[in-house]
Structure formats: structure tokens, C-alpha cells
Amino acid sequence: MKKKLSRIICLAAIATLGACSPFHTRTPPSRVTVPSRFAQAPAPAGQATDPATDLTTWWRSWNDPALTRFVEAALAANPDIRIARDNVLQARAAHVIARSTLYPTVGATGNIGGGGMSWRNPAGLSQLSDGDPATDAHLAGIGASWEPDLFGGRHADSRAARALMLGQQAEYHGMQMLVAADAAENYLRAQGIQRQIDLLDRSIGILQRLRTYTQARFVAGQAVSADVRAVDEKLSIQRARRPLLVEEYDLHRRRLAILSGQAPENAPSLPAPGTFFVPAAPAGEMPDTVLERRPDVLARRDQVEAALQRLKSAKTDLLPRFGLEFFGGDGRLRFDGIPGLSGTGGLIALTTYLPIFTAGRVHARIHAAHARLDAAVAGYDRTVLNALGEVEDAYEARTSADARAHDLAAAVSQAGRNVSDVTGLYEGGQRMMQDILRARLDELDAREEVLRNEDMQTLASIHLARALGGGWKHEADDAPPLPSRTAARRHG
Numbered sequence: 001m002k003k004k005l006s007r008i009i010c011l012a013a014i015a016t017l018g019a020c021s022p023f024h025t026r027t028p029p030s031r032v033t034v035p036s037r038f039a040q041a042p043a044p045a046g047q048a049t050d051p052a053t054d055l056t057t058w059w060r061s062w063n064d065p066a067l068t069r070f071v072e073a074a075l076a077a078n079p080d081i082r083i084a085r086d087n088v089l090q091a092r093a094a095h096v097i098a099r100s101t102l103y104p105t106v107g108a109t110g111n112i113g114g115g116g117m118s119w120r121n122p123a124g125l126s127q128l129s130d131g132d133p134a135t136d137a138h139l140a141g142i143g144a145s146w147e148p149d150l151f152g153g154r155h156a157d158s159r160a161a162r163a164l165m166l167g168q169q170a171e172y173h174g175m176q177m178l179v180a181a182d183a184a185e186n187y188l189r190a191q192g193i194q195r196q197i198d199l200l201d202r203s204i205g206i207l208q209r210l211r212t213y214t215q216a217r218f219v220a221g222q223a224v225s226a227d228v229r230a231v232d233e234k235l236s237i238q239r240a241r242r243p244l245l246v247e248e249y250d251l252h253r254r255r256l257a258i259l260s261g262q263a264p265e266n267a268p269s270l271p272a273p274g275t276f277f278v279p280a281a282p283a284g285e286m287p288d289t290v291l292e293r294r295p296d297v298l299a300r301r302d303q304v305e306a307a308l309q310r311l312k313s314a315k316t317d318l319l320p321r322f323g324l325e326f327f328g329g330d331g332r333l334r335f336d337g338i339p340g341l342s343g344t345g346g347l348i349a350l351t352t353y354l355p356i357f358t359a360g361r362v363h364a365r366i367h368a369a370h371a372r373l374d375a376a377v378a379g380y381d382r383t384v385l386n387a388l389g390e391v392e393d394a395y396e397a398r399t400s401a402d403a404r405a406h407d408l409a410a411a412v413s414q415a416g417r418n419v420s421d422v423t424g425l426y427e428g429g430q431r432m433m434q435d436i437l438r439a440r441l442d443e444l445d446a447r448e449e450v451l452r453n454e455d456m457q458t459l460a461s462i463h464l465a466r467a468l469g470g471g472w473k474h475e476a477d478d479a480p481p482l483p484s485r486t487a488a489r490r491h492g
Contacts, residue, residue, distance in 0.1 A: 023315045040395035053282035055470025061279040074183040077261035084172040091165035098161035104146035112138040141329020153316030160309035167302035173472040174295030180471035190252035191273040192455045207235040210437040293469035300380040307376040311369040317362045320354040394464035401457040415443035
């Protein structure tokens with residue numbers, strides 16, 4: 001008995017180790033041709049092979065401690081990141097479950113019982129008591145079952161679970177990337193709004209002076225009421241803009257609190273903005289390396305692998321399955337007045353199953369798995385195209401904003417010279433005070449355009465860093481480990 005059992009187990013183990021599917025299943029090829037370089041990327045200033053910029057913590061390139069603090073606080077406490085981490089844990093547990101099907105299941109069983117019997121004494125058992133003799137029994141043993149994976153279906157299920165686990169890990173990294181960009185955008189936009197509010201207050205102050213001057217000229221008969229109303233109109237428009245800017249500023253502050261896992265009522269106070277600065281656009285980025293860094297592309301690639309392995313598993317349903325079952329135990333049965341019965345034994349069985357008629361169910365599952373694989377490849381292609389498009393759009397937006405910055409700086413310089421010229425003419429008696437005030441308003445208008453373009457540069461830089469896949473660390477084990485068995489028992 002033991003020799004037969006050993007032979008069967010050895011043969012099954014050898015077959016399992018060499019488990020392979022007789023089907024040849026391959027991933028459909030991607031229909032996207034990845035370009036060799038980004039068309040909108042700026043030409044390298046130095047050598048043609050400039051090293052790529054490290055985008056792991058791209059927000060540090062702003063050299064703003066407050067920005068770094070807000071981004072890293074969001075990465076540490078954001079609820080969406082916590083959800084993504086827990087999804088990784090779930091996927092890891094699912095992978096462990098899938099792998100467990102490759103191994104035997106062993107369990108212990110036991111029972112004990114007792115009671116009474118009222119005998120109707122047959123012939124030959126007259127020696128039994130006419131009372132209510134006690135009875136008791138016990139049984140204990142070990143059972144094992146195993147379905148050897150002869151054709152690789154269970155291995156394919158395990159590989160599919162691993163691919164899904166890696167996909168969840170990539171989505172976790174993608175959430176880090178999005179949260180970092182969101183926090184940086186809200187902080188830097190809030191700083192830009194602070195600059196706009198300061199410029200608006202200066203404009204309102206000049207308009208108030210112009211209104212006072214125009215009113216005085218109207219009283220002196222040197223201006224008409226329409227001149228006063230025209231200044232009042234501009235002043236009212238500028239004053240009406242301020243509450244909207246304050247509202248938008250507070251919105252970004254509340255968003256920073258929420259991103260960091262805080263209530264919006266605890267919106268942080270932001271430091272006064274310093275001199276505007278935006279880092280240079282990342283250089284040396286190639287499409288293939290960007291796609292290898294983008295978490296969404298990696299997640300889609302893992303989904304393709306999972307769909308491929310599920311298709312392989314579905315095809316093995318056409319093949320026979322074999323199983324081994326074993327039970328060994330010891331038991332005793334005793335009746336009062338009768339010698340007890342006890343014994344030790346074992347049972348081994350080899351089971352097999354071959355689908356003959358399933359009303360097309362197995363083939364339908366295979367067709368569905370084929371369709372899911374094709375859809376996964378199409379989804380991968382779509383994600384790759386979107387990723388390449390986002391990089392091109394962000395590069396062009398940054399290049400355009402940089403080009404406008406040069407012309408707008410020239411416009412501000414010209415407006416400043418105009419203020420100086422008009423002031424000189426006023427001092428020479430050739431211009432009036434209103435000419436100086438209007439020249440200053442024109443200069444502020446030019447500066448406002450500069451502020452708008454600075455916001456465009458900032459947003460383009462953030463979007464570019466996100467499009468290039470920056471904002472997360474490529475580590476082998478970012479998410480927390482699975483709980484230990486002791487902890488699982490404690491929580492269970």
C-alpha cells in the first residue's frame with residue numbers, strides 16, 4: 001500500500017514539475033509604433049546624448065521647502081494612496097491563494113461520541129444486560145487531497161494572479177504620481193493667485209488715484225462726467241475681480257488640506273510668494289524609457305499578461321484532470337458488554353475527470369478569454385498613445401509658454417520705459433498726471449500678462465513631469481507586507 005502510494009505521488013510530482021500546456025498561446029502584437037524621440041521635445045543644448053533628468057522627486061527642483069513639505073505630506077497621508085496600498089495587499093493575498101492550489105491540501109479530522117442503546121437481544125446475545133448499556137466511539141485521522149497540474153492550468157492561474165498583483169502595484173505608483181502633481185499644482189497656483197491679488201491691489205490703488213484726479217478736474221470744469229464714470233467703471237470691474245481671486249486661493253488651500261488627509265476647515269496658511277522660478281524642462285527623455293516609467297502603461301501591460309494567462313488556463317479545461325485523495329486514521333467503537341473494536345487504516349484514491357459534453361460552456365469561456373486578451377491589448381495601445389500624446393502636449397505647452405515669456409518680458413520693459421518717459425514729460429509740463437497714472441496702469445496690465453504666462457509655465461511644467469511618469473520610486477516592495485500569521489489569528 002505504502003509503495004503504491006509513494007509511486008503515485010512521485011509520478012504526479014514529476015508530471016507537475018514538468019507541467020506544460022499542449023496549446024501554443026501568444027499575445028497579439030501591439031499596433032502602436034513607438035517613435036524614436038519626442039517631436040516637441042526641445043533640442044539638447046549640449047551633447048546629443050544628454051542624461052535624462054531624475055524625476056523621482058521632481059518638485060524639489062523648484063527649491064521651495066514649503067512646496068516639498070506639502071507634496072510629501074500628501075504622499076504620506078492621502079486617502080487615495082492608502083486605498084491603493086490596500087488594493088496591493090488584496091492582490092498579494094489573491095496571488096498567495098492562487099499559488100496554494102499548486103500544492104496538496106492536508107487536514108486533520110477527529111470526532112468522539114457516546115450514548116446509550118436499548119437492545120432487542122437477538123439469539124446468542126442473551127448475555128447482554130437488559131438495561132441501557134453505554135456506548136462510545138472515537139475516530140481520528142489525517143486526510144490529504146491534491147490535483148496535480150499536469151497541463152499548466154493552475155500555474156497559469158498563479159501567473160495571472162501575479163500579473164494582477166504587479167498591476168495593482170503599478171496603480172499604486174500611479175496614484176502617488178497623480179497626488180504629487182495635484183499637491184504641487186494647488187500650491188503653485190495658490191502662489192500665482194497671491195501674486196495676482198497683489199498686482200490687482202496695486203491696480204485698484206492707481207485707479208483710485210486716477211478717480212480722485214479726474215473728479216478734481218471735473219469740479220474744476222476741465223473734465224466731463226463721462227470721464228469720471230469711465231474711471232468708476234474700471235475701478236468697479238477691478239474690485240469685482242478680487243473676491244473671485246480670494247475664493248480661488250482658498251479653494252487651493254482647502255484642496256491641499258484634503259490631499260493631506262485633513263479636514264478642509266484646517267486649510268493651511270501659505271507663505272508669501274517669492275521671486276518667480278520655474279525649472280528647466282526635463283531633457284534627454286526618450287519615448288521607450290518614458291513608457292517603461294509610466295505606471296499606467298505598466299499596469300496595462302500587466303493586465304495583458306493576466307489576460308494571456310487566463311486564456312491559457314481556460315484552454316486546459318478541455319483536457320482531463322487528475323486528483324489524488326488519501327485518508328489515514330485510527331478509531332475505536334465500544335459497547336458495554338461487547339468487546340471494543342479498534343483499528344488503524346488508510347484509503348487512497350486516484351480520480352480523473354474528462355469533459356465530454358458541456359453544451360459549449362468550455363469553448364465559450366475560451367472565446368471570452370480570447371476577447372478579453374484582445375481588449376487588453378487594445379487598452380494597452382490606447383494607454384500608450386495617450387501617454388505619448390500627453391508628453392507631446394506638455395512639451396509644446398512648456399515651449400510655447402517659454403517663448404511667450406521672452407516677448408512679455410520685453411513688453412513689461414517697454415511699458416516701464418514709457419512710464420519713465422511720461423513722467424519726464426509731466427515734469428516738463430508737457431503731460432498731465434492722468435497720463436502718468438494711465439501709463440502705470442498699462443504697465444500693470446503687461447505685468448498681469450506675465451503672471452498669466454508664469455502660471456502657464458508652472459502648469460505646463462507640472463503636467464510635463466506627470467506625463468513623463470515622475471513622482472514615484474521604483475522599488476521592489478513599496479507597499480506594506482502581508483500581515484503575519486500571528487497577526488491574522490489575532491485579528492480573526
